[in-house]
Amino acid sequence: MVDVDQLVRDARDGRPRAVARLISLVEGASPQLREVMAALAPLTGGAYVVGLTGSPGVGKSTSTSALVTAYRKAGRRVGVLAVDPSSPFSGGALLGDRVRMSEHASDPGVYIRSMATRGHLGGLAWAAPQAIRVLDAAGCEVILVETVGVGQSEVEIAAQADTSVVLLAPGMGDGIQAAKAGILEIGDVYVVNKADRDGADATARELNHMLGLGESRAPGDWRPPIVKTVAARAEGIDEVVEALEKHRAWMEAAGVLAERRARRAAGEIETIALTALRARIGDVHGDQHLAGLAAKVVDGALDPYAAADELVAELTRA
Amino acid sequence: MVDVDQLVRDARDGRPRAVARLISLVEGASPQLREVMAALAPLTGGAYVVGLTGSPGVGKSTSTSALVTAYRKAGRRVGVLAVDPSSPFSGGALLGDRVRMSEHASDPGVYIRSMATRGHLGGLAWAAPQAIRVLDAAGCEVILVETVGVGQSEVEIAAQADTSVVLLAPGMGDGIQAAKAGILEIGDVYVVNKADRDGADATARELNHMLGLGESRAPGDWRPPIVKTVAARAEGIDEVVEALEKHRAWMEAAGVLAERRARRAAGEIETIALTALRARIGDVHGDQHLAGLAAKVVDGALDPYAAADELVAELTRA
Structure with a gap:
C-alpha cells in the first residue's frame, strides 16, 4: 500500500512523480482511491481552472503553451491537463503530439498530464475532475484543461472549468462547426488565433454576430470578449490572461464562481x-x-x- | 390522450404519420411512454438492425440510400434512422442534408427518421433503441441506423445494431482516423466506398492489414469482409447486401445474434x-x-x- 499522506506531502512540495502517482491512483479503481480523495479534500479549492476548447488545427496546444509561459512569468504554479475523449490511447500517449509543450518539461513549476481514457470506468467526465483535484491539492494555482476536439464530451469537460476559453482560427468555416457542437454557448472568453492570417477580422465579426455581442445586456452581465492572438509568437497572450483575470474577478464579485463550483461538485x-x-x-x-x-x-x-x-x-x- | 393501440395498428399498416407519432412519444418523456413501450414489446424482434458508421465524406447517406433501393427491390420494408449525436438540432433538421434520400420519400415501404437530440434526456444512447423498437414493431424488416460522425457516441449507437458496417473512402487518411475513434473494432462488414478513385486498393490493403485479416482465425469465427463500392452508381451494393445476409446467417447459426440482442437489452x-x-x-x-x-x-x-x-x-x- 502507498503511504498516501507522504505522497500528498511530496506532491505539494512540487515533486512531479508524486503528482503522477496520485493521478494514477484516482484515475483507476485503486483500493486506496477513497483514502486519496479524503486526503486531498481539505487541500482543494485554491486553483483557478481554465478550459480550452476548439476544433483541431486552431492552435490549442500552442495557445496552452503560451499561456503556461505567461503564467510562469507571473510566478504561478501551473497544471496542464490535455484530454482526448475520442482516443483509445491512455496515459501519456498524446505526449508524442505535444512537442510544443516540451519547453516546459523541465520546469518544476509546471505539471503536464495527458488523459485519453475512452472506455474508462465512468469515462472522462468522471476521471477529469479527479485529476483536476489532484493538481489543485498539489498547489497548482492555475490549471489549464485542454480538450482535443469539439464533441459532446469536450463540452462536458469544458463545463468543469471555472472559465471556458473557446478558440477559433480564420477561414476554417469554424463558426458553423463550433455552433453545431454547441461550444459557442459555453465560452466565457473567445480567442481568434492565427490572427495574422487572412480572414481573422471576418471571423471575429462573424463570432461577434453569432454571439449577439452587439446587443445590449443587463448591467452586471458578463460580455464575453473576443481576443485576437498569434499564439506561435505569443502575440495577444497577455490580453488573454487579462481577459481571464477579468472574468475571474467578475465571477467572484457576482457570486458566479461559488455557484459554478457547487454545480460542478453536484454533478461530480x-x-x-x-x-x-x-x-x-x-x-x-x-x-x-x-x-x-x-x-x-x-x-x-x-x-x-x-x-x-x-x-x-x-x-x-x- | 392518444389511443396507443390504434396508433400501433396504424403503424403496422404502414402509415408513416403513426410511426412518426410513436417515435415522438418514445423520444420525449411522454406520460404515455410506458403504455407505448408495453404495447410495442410483443411486436418486436422481427427486424434486422444494420448500423452504418464512418467519417463525414465517405458517402454514408449515399450508401444508405443505395441499400434502401436494394432491399426495396427484394420486397423488404425498410426503416432508416439517421443519427447525429453532435448536433444540437432536433427532429427533422438533418433532413435538409439528406436530399439523397428524397427518392424514397414517396415510397410507403420506407420510413426515414432523423434524430439529433444532443442534450436529450438520457441522450441518444437511450433514445435510439426506443426509435428502433418502434420501427421494428411497425413491421420494418430491415432497419438501417446511420450515424454522422465517428465519435464515442457513434460507436455506442453502432453497438446497438445486429450488424455493424464501417465505411471508408480512399485517400482520406481514414484508416488512422477510424482506428483512433475505435470504429475498427466494431465492424462486421467493411466498405471502401468511392472505389473508382485512386487509392481504393491501397485503402483496402491497409484495412486488411490493420484488421489482421491475413492472420488465421479459429474455425467458425467471423472474418469481416471488405467490399468495394461506388454507392453513387449502386456498384457493389448487392455485394454489401450479400455480406450482410452472410453475417446474419452466421450470427444465427453461432448463437451470436441472440447473445448480441440480450446484451443490447441489458444495456438498455x-x-x-x-x-x-x-x-x-x-x-x-x-x-x-x-x-x-x-x-x-x-x-x-x-x-x-x-x-x-x-x-x-x-x-x-x-
Missing part, C-alpha cells in the same frame, strides 16, 4: 453515485438477474421500462 | 434504470440534499466519494 457527486449504483447492479444481484430481464425483453415478454422498474426496485431494496 | 434496461435513479435524486430527496453535499465538497469538508456514499445510502433507503 451524482456521477460517482450513479457509477456506484451501476456497479451494484452487477455486484449485489448478480448479472444473472439483469440477464434474465434482458432475455424477457428480447422475447417481447417484457418492455425495457417494466424491466428497469424491476431492477430499480431490487436495487433500492438491497 | 440498465440505462433506463440509472436514468430513473438519477431522476429520483432530484425528486425524492430534493435537489437541496445534493446541493448541501456539493457545498461541503466545495469547502473541502467532504470528498466527492464520501458525498456520493451519502447520496446512495439515502437513495436506497427511500
Whole structure:
C-alpha cells in the first residue's frame, strides 16, 4: 500500500512523480482511491481552472503553451491537463503530439498530464475532475484543461472549468462547426488565433454576430470578449490572461464562481453515485438477474421500462 | 390522450404519420411512454438492425440510400434512422442534408427518421433503441441506423445494431482516423466506398492489414469482409447486401445474434434504470440534499466519494 499522506506531502512540495502517482491512483479503481480523495479534500479549492476548447488545427496546444509561459512569468504554479475523449490511447500517449509543450518539461513549476481514457470506468467526465483535484491539492494555482476536439464530451469537460476559453482560427468555416457542437454557448472568453492570417477580422465579426455581442445586456452581465492572438509568437497572450483575470474577478464579485463550483461538485457527486449504483447492479444481484430481464425483453415478454422498474426496485431494496 | 393501440395498428399498416407519432412519444418523456413501450414489446424482434458508421465524406447517406433501393427491390420494408449525436438540432433538421434520400420519400415501404437530440434526456444512447423498437414493431424488416460522425457516441449507437458496417473512402487518411475513434473494432462488414478513385486498393490493403485479416482465425469465427463500392452508381451494393445476409446467417447459426440482442437489452434496461435513479435524486430527496453535499465538497469538508456514499445510502433507503 502507498503511504498516501507522504505522497500528498511530496506532491505539494512540487515533486512531479508524486503528482503522477496520485493521478494514477484516482484515475483507476485503486483500493486506496477513497483514502486519496479524503486526503486531498481539505487541500482543494485554491486553483483557478481554465478550459480550452476548439476544433483541431486552431492552435490549442500552442495557445496552452503560451499561456503556461505567461503564467510562469507571473510566478504561478501551473497544471496542464490535455484530454482526448475520442482516443483509445491512455496515459501519456498524446505526449508524442505535444512537442510544443516540451519547453516546459523541465520546469518544476509546471505539471503536464495527458488523459485519453475512452472506455474508462465512468469515462472522462468522471476521471477529469479527479485529476483536476489532484493538481489543485498539489498547489497548482492555475490549471489549464485542454480538450482535443469539439464533441459532446469536450463540452462536458469544458463545463468543469471555472472559465471556458473557446478558440477559433480564420477561414476554417469554424463558426458553423463550433455552433453545431454547441461550444459557442459555453465560452466565457473567445480567442481568434492565427490572427495574422487572412480572414481573422471576418471571423471575429462573424463570432461577434453569432454571439449577439452587439446587443445590449443587463448591467452586471458578463460580455464575453473576443481576443485576437498569434499564439506561435505569443502575440495577444497577455490580453488573454487579462481577459481571464477579468472574468475571474467578475465571477467572484457576482457570486458566479461559488455557484459554478457547487454545480460542478453536484454533478461530480451524482456521477460517482450513479457509477456506484451501476456497479451494484452487477455486484449485489448478480448479472444473472439483469440477464434474465434482458432475455424477457428480447422475447417481447417484457418492455425495457417494466424491466428497469424491476431492477430499480431490487436495487433500492438491497 | 392518444389511443396507443390504434396508433400501433396504424403503424403496422404502414402509415408513416403513426410511426412518426410513436417515435415522438418514445423520444420525449411522454406520460404515455410506458403504455407505448408495453404495447410495442410483443411486436418486436422481427427486424434486422444494420448500423452504418464512418467519417463525414465517405458517402454514408449515399450508401444508405443505395441499400434502401436494394432491399426495396427484394420486397423488404425498410426503416432508416439517421443519427447525429453532435448536433444540437432536433427532429427533422438533418433532413435538409439528406436530399439523397428524397427518392424514397414517396415510397410507403420506407420510413426515414432523423434524430439529433444532443442534450436529450438520457441522450441518444437511450433514445435510439426506443426509435428502433418502434420501427421494428411497425413491421420494418430491415432497419438501417446511420450515424454522422465517428465519435464515442457513434460507436455506442453502432453497438446497438445486429450488424455493424464501417465505411471508408480512399485517400482520406481514414484508416488512422477510424482506428483512433475505435470504429475498427466494431465492424462486421467493411466498405471502401468511392472505389473508382485512386487509392481504393491501397485503402483496402491497409484495412486488411490493420484488421489482421491475413492472420488465421479459429474455425467458425467471423472474418469481416471488405467490399468495394461506388454507392453513387449502386456498384457493389448487392455485394454489401450479400455480406450482410452472410453475417446474419452466421450470427444465427453461432448463437451470436441472440447473445448480441440480450446484451443490447441489458444495456438498455440498465440505462433506463440509472436514468430513473438519477431522476429520483432530484425528486425524492430534493435537489437541496445534493446541493448541501456539493457545498461541503466545495469547502473541502467532504470528498466527492464520501458525498456520493451519502447520496446512495439515502437513495436506497427511500
